[in-house]
Amino acid sequence: MKNSIVNVQERRNKILSNLNANDTTTVKKLAEELAVSEITIRRDLKVLSEMGKVDWHHGVVTSNGIELDQGNSLRERIEQLKDSIAAAVPSYIEDNSTLFVNSSSLCWRAINQLAVEPLTIITNNIRATECVRHPQTSIILTGGEIRYPKESLVGTVTIQLLETMQSDYTLIGCDGINIENGVTTQNIYETQVNSTMIQRTKRKVICVADYRKIGVSSNYHVANLSAVDILITDNFANESVIRDFRHRGITVIQVSK
Incomplete structure (x- = not known):
């Protein structure tokens, strides 16, 4: 699927929504739920972790409790x-x-x-x-x-x-x-x-x-x-x-x- 500003943002919102609901997940689960490759999820997580939105280690992802669309820090x-x-x-x-x-x-x-x-x-x-x-x-x-x-x-x-x-x-x-x-x-x-x-x-x-x-x-x-x-x-x-x-x-x- 071709990238657009909208769908990249929506996918990252969904990642954070998933974490807000579950606290912890994995790269594999996110890829399956969002129907994209694990490479795509890792790319999103790299950005989100550098922004302080998530913690990501050894394939396990946890939320820092800040939603992408409302955080002043973003x-x-x-x-x-x-x-x-x-x-x-x-x-x-x-x-x-x-x-x-x-x-x-x-x-x-x-x-x-x-x-x-x-x-x-x-x-x-x-x-x-x-x-x-x-x-x-x-x-x-x-x-x-x-x-x-x-x-x-x-x-x-x-x-x-x-x-x-x-x-x-x-x-x-x-x-x-x-x-x-x-x-x-x-x-x-x-x-x-x-x-x-x-x-x-x-x-x-x-x-x-x-x-x-x-x-x-x-x-x-x-x-x-x-x-x-x-x-x-x-x-x-x-x-x-x-x-x-x-x-x-x-x-x-x-x-x-």
Whole structure:
């Protein structure tokens, strides 16, 4: 069964629900109950144990009593991972470059981190005007229709402006990235904006995504995987998927908290 953000999350929720009901189980039992391989269960348990949700030793799994969908510690962990991913971005962008930045929340964090160098940033994220920036940095909003609640600029005006420009780099967040479907998003209105940014990039496309987006596919196609030069993610990302990305020639950077 193909992975998606939804079914991976649902499977991990079921693992935790099982543990909340039974306190202790085994990898073999979980695999049988969820109709997946033991390798898949071990992959899920690796993530859940690193997040402090379960204890897992010698095939025996016990709960730490925190449900995946309500634990503040999980949300805090993801926020910390996003900050770490954003902090890695400046190392891959040269001073005085021009870059397109899409409206993802992770890219918004990265704009703040890019305050260490002078740049020209062209973005459809209205909130970019709130960011910390270098004194010599220019931030240009694309214009277009404002889509709430995300406050992103989309539509014909946005695309027409982008088509008059070229960037050295594009920094793009996504809702999924995998071998089969490449870069994908849940927002149909942003699909063509993101695609145009990537198409108008002269040097490198940098994708930023936490582990929840790696190896999964969302609703709308943005670009083939071959369009991505650098992927910045975290150490929780699916190892086999990361290996496949590297075999495809993508430079993959993995950060920790």
